Amino acid sequence: MAFYFVQFLTGLASAASLxxxxxxxxxxxxxxxxxxxxxxxxxxxxxxxAFTLTERFSGAVGFWGGIVLASLIVAVVGVIVEMVLLxxxxxxxxxxxxxxxxxxxxxxxxxxxLIWGPDDLLGRRAPGFKGAxxxxxxxxxxxxxxxxxxxxxxxxxxxxxxxxTRWGVLVRAATQDRDMVAALGVNQKWLFxxxxxxxxxxxxxGGALQIPRDAVHHALDLRIIVDVFVVVVIGGLGSIIxxxxxxxxxxxxxxxxxxxxxxxxxILVFLVMAVVLIVRPWxxxxxxxxxxxxxxxxxxxxxxPLTSNERWLAISALAVAAMLPLLxxxxxxxxxxxxxxxxxxxxxxxxxxxxxxxxxxxxAAYFGLGAYGVAFLAKAAxxxxxxxxxxxxxxxxxxxxxxxxxxxxxxxxxxxxxTLAFAQIVWSIAxxxxxxxxxxxxxxxxxxxxxxxxxxxxYWLSLGIAAIAVALLRVIVFSPFGFALRATRDxxxxxxxxxxxxxxxxxxxxxxAGTVAGFAGALFAYLKGSVFPDSLGISLSVDALVMVLLxxxxxxxxxxxxxxxxxALNIWLVSQTDxxxxxxxxxxxxxxxxxxxxxxxxxxxxxxxxxxxxxKSSSPDSSLATSRIETAE
Amino acid sequence: MSMVPTLLSxxxxxxxxxxxxAVRSVSFSLRSGEILALIGPNGAGKSTxxxxxxxxxxxxxxxxxxxxxxxxxxxxxxxxxxxVGRTFQITATFPTMTVRENVQVALVSYGRQLFNLFGSTAxxxxxxxxxxxxLVGMGAYAERPCGELxxxxxxxxxxxxxxxxxxxxxxxxxxTAGMAPRERVELMRLTAEIAREKSIGVLFTEHDMDVVFxxxxxxLVLNRGSLIAEGTPEQVRGNPQVRAIYLGEGLVYxxxxxxxxxx
Ligand SMILES: Nc1ncnc2c1ncn2[C@@H]1O[C@H](COP(=O)(O)OP(=O)(O)O)[C@@H](O)[C@H]1O
Ligand SMILES: [Mg+2]
Numbered sequence: 001m002a003f004y005f006v007q008f009l010t011g012l013a014s015a016a017s018l019x020x021x022x023x024x025x026x027x028x029x030x031x032x033x034x035x036x037x038x039x040x041x042x043x044x045x046x047x048x049x050a051f052t053l054t055e056r057f058s059g060a061v062g063f064w065g066g067i068v069l070a071s072l073i074v075a076v077v078g079v080i081v082e083m084v085l086l087x088x089x090x091x092x093x094x095x096x097x098x099x100x101x102x103x104x105x106x107x108x109x110x111x112x113x114l115i116w117g118p119d120d121l122l123g124r125r126a127p128g129f130k131g132a133x134x135x136x137x138x139x140x141x142x143x144x145x146x147x148x149x150x151x152x153x154x155x156x157x158x159x160x161x162x163x164x165t166r167w168g169v170l171v172r173a174a175t176q177d178r179d180m181v182a183a184l185g186v187n188q189k190w191l192f193x194x195x196x197x198x199x200x201x202x203x204x205x206g207g208a209l210q211i212p213r214d215a216v217h218h219a220l221d222l223r224i225i226v227d228v229f230v231v232v233v234i235g236g237l238g239s240i241i242x243x244x245x246x247x248x249x250x251x252x253x254x255x256x257x258x259x260x261x262x263x264x265x266x267i268l269v270f271l272v273m274a275v276v277l278i279v280r281p282w283x284x285x286x287x288x289x290x291x292x293x294x295x296x297x298x299x300x301x302x303x304x305p306l307t308s309n310e311r312w313l314a315i316s317a318l319a320v321a322a323m324l325p326l327l328x329x330x331x332x333x334x335x336x337x338x339x340x341x342x343x344x345x346x347x348x349x350x351x352x353x354x355x356x357x358x359x360x361x362x363x364a365a366y367f368g369l370g371a372y373g374v375a376f377l378a379k380a381a382x383x384x385x386x387x388x389x390x391x392x393x394x395x396x397x398x399x400x401x402x403x404x405x406x407x408x409x410x411x412x413x414x415x416x417x418x419t420l421a422f423a424q425i426v427w428s429i430a431x432x433x434x435x436x437x438x439x440x441x442x443x444x445x446x447x448x449x450x451x452x453x454x455x456x457x458x459y460w461l462s463l464g465i466a467a468i469a470v471a472l473l474r475v476i477v478f479s480p481f482g483f484a485l486r487a488t489r490d491x492x493x494x495x496x497x498x499x500x501x502x503x504x505x506x507x508x509x510x511x512x513a514g515t516v517a518g519f520a521g522a523l524f525a526y527l528k529g530s531v532f533p534d535s536l537g538i539s540l541s542v543d544a545l546v547m548v549l550l551x552x553x554x555x556x557x558x559x560x561x562x563x564x565x566x567x568a569l570n571i572w573l574v575s576q577t578d579x580x581x582x583x584x585x586x587x588x589x590x591x592x593x594x595x596x597x598x599x600x601x602x603x604x605x606x607x608x609x610x611x612x613x614x615x616k617s618s619s620p621d622s623s624l625a626t627s628r629i630e631t632a633e
Numbered sequence: 634m635s636m637v638p639t640l641l642s643x644x645x646x647x648x649x650x651x652x653x654x655a656v657r658s659v660s661f662s663l664r665s666g667e668i669l670a671l672i673g674p675n676g677a678g679k680s681t682x683x684x685x686x687x688x689x690x691x692x693x694x695x696x697x698x699x700x701x702x703x704x705x706x707x708x709x710x711x712x713x714x715x716x717v718g719r720t721f722q723i724t725a726t727f728p729t730m731t732v733r734e735n736v737q738v739a740l741v742s743y744g745r746q747l748f749n750l751f752g753s754t755a756x757x758x759x760x761x762x763x764x765x766x767x768l769v770g771m772g773a774y775a776e777r778p779c780g781e782l783x784x785x786x787x788x789x790x791x792x793x794x795x796x797x798x799x800x801x802x803x804x805x806x807x808x809t810a811g812m813a814p815r816e817r818v819e820l821m822r823l824t825a826e827i828a829r830e831k832s833i834g835v836l837f838t839e840h841d842m843d844v845v846f847x848x849x850x851x852x853l854v855l856n857r858g859s860l861i862a863e864g865t866p867e868q869v870r871g872n873p874q875v876r877a878i879y880l881g882e883g884l885v886y887x888x889x890x891x892x893x894x895x896x
Binding site: 302303305475476478479480481482483484486487489490491493494495496497498499500501505508512554 | 687689708709710713714719721725726727728729730731734737738739741742743746747748749750751752753754755757778779794797798
């Protein structure tokens with residue numbers, strides 16, 4: 001009994017940091033409507049800076065002062081980020097806001113390694129809380145008791161701040177209705193900045209307070225952000241009470257989950273989240289949101305199928321690509337195969353994101369599931385390659401069917417958070433369930449059979465499947481289903497009013513995208529001869545997003561171009577620098593701010609401009625056309 | 634007239650938001666081919682009525698019978714399948730698709746082809762979509778991106794979309810808001826023509842009393858959620874309560890009508 005009680009207290013103690021970070025995220029979202037994906041990065045920075053300060057300054061004052069000072073320093077960093085980056089993108093589509101803050105996260109990962117090195121850092125114990133309290137023979141660290149007491153105090157302070165100060169009243173008003181605050185003549189810029197500073201301060205404090213409990217390392221950010229997303233999805237984005245309750249709930253589920261499913265404790269959290277999503281899709285304490293802003297929204301360029309000239313052009317390009325083995329060596333062919341595989345992967349995400357308007361931040365889950373599917377079939381069941389290659393992706397299909405069902409209940413940022421959380425759950429399972437997946441060591445020896453083993457044969461195989469996948473997805477875009485999907489993306493209200501079951505349509509799209517990604521993963525397993533949890537990881541999901549973005553979110557064929565350019569650059573970059581995440585993250589931020597239409601988007605704009613200037617006389621009454629986009633309330 | 638079957642009957646429909654009674658115990662019925670106007674000042678509860686009728690919103694109490702079938706609790710898409718077309722006060726269309734494609738989607742849905750993954754939609758019901766667009770006078774704009782249309786044209790496009798499932802009932806929430814006066818008259822005349830020809834029942838709201846009196850067979854007057862008058866244009870025009878509300882609102886009847894009313 002005592003054991004369970006101690007386990008319960010441990011859970012409560014873990015909830016403290018989670019609550020701090022989640023409430024910060026919620027406050028920022030409430031006012032700015034930005035889901036700050038970089039929140040985990042601020043948490044991690046808080047831990048690193050606090051580590052340095054508490055090492056430098058001795059004594060109790062040095063420790064506690066260091067914790068607070070570290071949080072303040074990181075808050076200042078947050079202010080700079082807000083002023084330099086976020087102010088430029090408050091009015092951008094939310095996809096771009098998510099991507100920009102994600103880009104920041106990537107940059108911070110390399111920056112902390114640059115400053116603090118790659119090794120785990122063990123921080124000081126907290127003065128005054130070094131010992132443990134005995135509880136019927138079980139030890140409870142007294143620092144845990146301190147943390148347990150801290151969260152209600154912080155909750156109370158936040159409550160007072162929002163109820164009793166003029167600033168708090170403004171923040172609450174802005175959360176309710178942004179336009180109204182603008183009308184009151186409040187300096188909105190500084191309101192946003194101060195709110196962001198508070199949110200970042202809370203995140204950094206959460207990180208700083210963890211150093212007596214946990215080693216500081218450079219993967220803290222992703223670990224916490226996934227938990228935080230789960231917390232805000234359960235508690236309701238924008239609600240501080242919700243963040244508190246859900247943080248406790250999630251921490252307790254983790255604490256007891258370990259006892260029930262030691263290997264895959266995360267399953268329990270997933271189950272609870274799934275139930276909440278079905279019963280209250282906007283979270284326990286959240287409010288139903290007005291329909292999300294449309295994800296794309298830079299242009300209103302209708303899509304059209306390829307003209308016969310363009311089709312010939314595409315076939316010629318494919319033919320040229322097929323001749324690569326005549327010219328290039330083995331290394332180039334391997335790179336070529338990899339690029340072809342990522343074309344499939346990017347095209348599948350593009351289908352979900354551009355055609356379906358559902359920006360998944362965890363698309364690698366289905367890629368990785370396809371890869372593991374192949375590994376299981378080929379290694380464990382010993383099936384022939386062709387069978388494994390065709391059946392392996394079914395694991396991606398299955399995962400997409402399960403997770404997609406829940407994910408499509410949500411839209412916009414909630415969808416993004418949930419897909420990311422799902423992907424991380426799959427990753428954790430692959431990582432923790434060592435007996436089945438081999439854990440970190442992966443599954444080795446997934447080699448292609450003789451007929452596909454040569455670099456040239458494998459290249460042709462990949463290229464062929466890529467061509468089929470891209471063509472198939474394109475056919476679907478212009479099929480009746482594709483129309484229904486685009487209609488659902490454009491206006492949920494209107495599509496529902498003409499008999500379209502939007503959720504079912506989006507779920508189908510999710511499954512299609514997941515299955516196609518599974519094929520990419522299946523090929524990838526054979527290309528590398530092995531499967532690791534990395535192939536389910538967040539950085540792979542982000543790579544796919546960047547490929548789509550680079551090519552052009554709002555184009556039909558952008559993903560193909562984006563994948564080729566990105567993958568080629570990426571392979572080159574990794575060979576040139578150790579700081580590939582820094583460069584990649586900076587690149588993401590740059591595209592979002594300076595170049596949001598992507599390569600194909602820019603080309604199309606140029607072409608359209610040329611076309612319209614040459615046919616000005618023939619367009620009837622273009623003066624009538626006011627270019628307004630009406631979105632449903 | 635009594636031979637014409639009742640298309641829609643509404644009994645004691647109510648909805649409140651917190652303390653606000655948006656709609657209070659509203660009852661009325663509508664026959665096939667009849668054009669019924671629902672008028673009332675802003676905030677009277679008209680849009681809330683429309684939303685409950687097409688399943689967008691659930692009433693707190695009351696019954697809605699469409700062709701004998703109870704529709705309370707049905708989703709908009711299910712109500713649509715029963716033969717109800719709707720336009721919105723704030724237009725809802727598909728901005729990244731062309732005008733023709735907007736109509737084609739509705740036709741795809743009507744033809745139950747939504748999950749057809751491998752067909753081509755380029756020519757799917759192309760002519761049918763063209764006919765509908767011609768009907769509302771948008772034929773010339775068929776290949777335009779819908780996002781570029783002027784507001785009045787969007788309203789006409791919405792009408793074409795709403796007609797795609799060969800509806801028995803059209804719900805039009807302020808179909809002419811934001812249009813020039815001439816366009817308004819034009820659009821309502823067109824709607825009336827189509828409705829009479831195909832024997833479609835129409836329920837519409839409208840602020841322009843010229844349009845209402847010219848085209849409505851019957852008028853319902855809603856104020857603060859309650860029906861305060863109902864009758865033919867002549868009857869409603871002469872109703873002092875209605876006049877008081879409208880005069881209070883600053884929306885004065887057209888002089889022509891006042892004379893015509895002989896009040
Ligand atoms: N979702 C809602 N939440 C709260 N109040 C609402 C909501 N929708 C409508 N109302 C209120 O109900 C009343 C009727 O609104 P509405 O049906 O839009 O009127 P109308 O269309 O006649 O202008 C108004 O007082 C409005 O403020
Ligand atoms: Mg209204």
